[in-house]
Amino acid sequence: MPLMKQELTAGEDDRGLRLDQFLARRLGGLSRSRIQQLIAEGKVASGDPGRRPWRAADRLRGGERFAVTLEPPAAAPRLEAAALPLEILYQDSDLAVIVKPAGLVTHPAPGARGPTLVHALLHHLGPLPGAATLRPGIVHRLDRGTSGLMLVARNETAQRRLSEMFRRREVEKYYWALAQGRLAEEAGVLAAPIGRDRRRRIRMTTRRAPGAAGVRAARTQYRVLERFPFRGLPGGGFTYLELRLETGRTHQIRAHLAGLGRPLVGDTVYGAPRQFPGPGALRGFRLERLFLHAHRLAFTHPARGEWMSFQSPLPPELENLLLRLRQELESGLL
Numbered sequence: 001m002p003l004m005k006q007e008l009t010a011g012e013d014d015r016g017l018r019l020d021q022f023l024a025r026r027l028g029g030l031s032r033s034r035i036q037q038l039i040a041e042g043k044v045a046s047g048d049p050g051r052r053p054w055r056a057a058d059r060l061r062g063g064e065r066f067a068v069t070l071e072p073p074a075a076a077p078r079l080e081a082a083a084l085p086l087e088i089l090y091q092d093s094d095l096a097v098i099v100k101p102a103g104l105v106t107h108p109a110p111g112a113r114g115p116t117l118v119h120a121l122l123h124h125l126g127p128l129p130g131a132a133t134l135r136p137g138i139v140h141r142l143d144r145g146t147s148g149l150m151l152v153a154r155n156e157t158a159q160r161r162l163s164e165m166f167r168r169r170e171v172e173k174y175y176w177a178l179a180q181g182r183l184a185e186e187a188g189v190l191a192a193p194i195g196r197d198r199r200r201r202i203r204m205t206t207r208r209a210p211g212a213a214g215v216r217a218a219r220t221q222y223r224v225l226e227r228f229p230f231r232g233l234p235g236g237g238f239t240y241l242e243l244r245l246e247t248g249r250t251h252q253i254r255a256h257l258a259g260l261g262r263p264l265v266g267d268t269v270y271g272a273p274r275q276f277p278g279p280g281a282l283r284g285f286r287l288e289r290l291f292l293h294a295h296r297l298a299f300t301h302p303a304r305g306e307w308m309s310f311q312s313p314l315p316p317e318l319e320n321l322l323l324r325l326r327q328e329l330e331s332g333l334l
Contacts, residue, residue, distance in 0.1 A: 004071070010064045011167070013247075016211055019044070020056040027068065043069040079108070079134065082119035089310050094158040094303045095151060096125055097310050102147040102289040108134040121152060129156040139163045140171075140248065145266070148175070148294025149312050153302075161302035166248060174296035175243045175253060176225075176314060178321070180272050181235020181262040187223040190256040194218040194249045203269060204251040206259030219246035220256045228325045230279045235262060238325065242295075253292060265291040265321075280328045291318055 008026050010017075017025075023035045023044065030038075036056045038044055046054055047065025054066075087099040098121070105112040121128060121137055128137030137152045139162040151171070153159035165171050192206035195215035208215050221244040230237040239262070243253055251270075257263055258270035266287040268274050276285035298309040314322070 004069070006068045006070060008066045008068065010060045010062050010066075012062045013216065014060050015062040016213070016215075017060050018056065018213060019054050019058050019060065021214065022060055023066075023068065027070075038068065038070075045069075079118060079122060079131075079136065081123035082115035083123050084115055084120035086117075086120045086124050088124060089149070089312070090308075091125065091154070093154060094301070095154055095162065096121075097297065097308075098150050098152060099312050100142050100147060100150050100294075102145055102315065105144050106141040106150075107138055117150075125152070125154060129153055129159045140166050142294060143251065143254075143290070143292075145290035146292045146294065147289075147315050148292075149297040149310055150294070151297060151299065158302045162299075165299060165302070169246060169248075170300065172296070172298040172309075173245045173248075173294060175245070176293045176295050176318075177241045177243055177253060177257070178265045178291035178318075179235075179239045179241060179257050179262040180265055181239065181260075182227070182229065182237060183222070183224060183239050183241070183260070183262060185224075188221075189246075190218075190220040190222065190260070192218065192256060192259055194252060194255050204249065204255040206255055216249060217247065218249045218252050218256065220244070220253060221246060226322075228329060230328070233277050233279065234273070238265065240322065254290070267292075280331065282324055282328060287317070287321065289317070291321070293318060 006027070010022060014022050019039065020032055020035045024030065024032050027035065039054060039056050042053065044054060045067045088096055089099065090097040100106070100117055105116045107116050107118045118134070118136060118138065130136040137154065137159065139151055139153050139159060142148060142150060151162060153162050193210045193215045194204050194206055195208040195212060197203040197205040222241050224239055225242055226240040228238040245252060254264055254267055254270050263270040263272040265272055267290050274286065276282050276287065293314055295314070296309065296311050298307070300306070301308055
């Protein structure tokens with residue numbers, strides 16, 4: 001089979017990454033060990049011919065260009081469509097905007113059992129680009145416990161353009177969240193860098209040193225929508241927020257709020273209590289998901305150049321929890 005060559009350019013956000021980390025992010029589906037093997041075999045060529053050969057541990061400064069020689073991918077396991085219910089707000093020949101329910105994994109991955117969003121997309125939308133991967137049509141993700149709007153590509157050109165728009169931060173993403181505790185300011189920006197937690201690998205953290213390997217800049221805008229100042233509760237009650245992601249790091253909202261000591265309600269991975277601490281009739285209640293919903297998505301259509309914006313209301317289980325908190329406030333439990 002003829003070899004394939006893929007050209008990549010490191011951006012400003014890639015500054016400080018090891019070469020093998022950078023390639024692992026850009027070349028989806030290849031393991032770190034396979035990427036290190038490609039580097040050792042001289043199949044990662046630098047755009048600077050005068051530079052010594054790159055090594056896997058070399059750090060990027062941003063702006064470097066690489067040409068990676070790859071073998072054609074082997075056929076991936078066939079993904080079967082699954083007739084799961086799925087809310088589709090919009091679709092055309094280039095893309096679809098859907099509402100992912102909480103509890104559904106975006107795409108197949110180690111440890112993910114049962115049908116995923118990808119299986120449902122194949123049922124509702126038919127064939128999607130990237131059939132040789134386990135992520136056909138996917139240009140961004142939501143965590144299993146997060147609900148809300150997602151953008152799906154329906155052809156290769158749209159997938160390439162949408163992925164680039166996300167990389168350039170040209171897609172607007174807004175979330176609603178309920179935090180355990182009080183945020184002092186009415187609005188602000190959370191800008192702590194985020195990296196993998198070395199003690200619990202399933203988590204991200206804001207506590208690693210900026211500039212350390214794998215620690216990347218992250219910015220989250222927020223504004224307070226409503227406060228529930230219950231005395232005697234951890235952090236003084238709850239804060240209902242709207243957040244906008246300026247960057248798209250793994251668990252960004254979850255890690256930023258946990259870094260303030262204000263984890264999302266329901267987010268036991270990041271320190272929220274398993275059972276609702278109250279007040280009143282809510283004591284002992286358990287929210288079986290994260291209180292995090294992607295409620296607004298806005299972007300430029302990749303083919304028509306038209307600005308598009310979509311919104312999704314809070315799911316009933318989250319709206320009902322807010323209603324119950326308001327009722328507790330009105331009952332005088334301040």
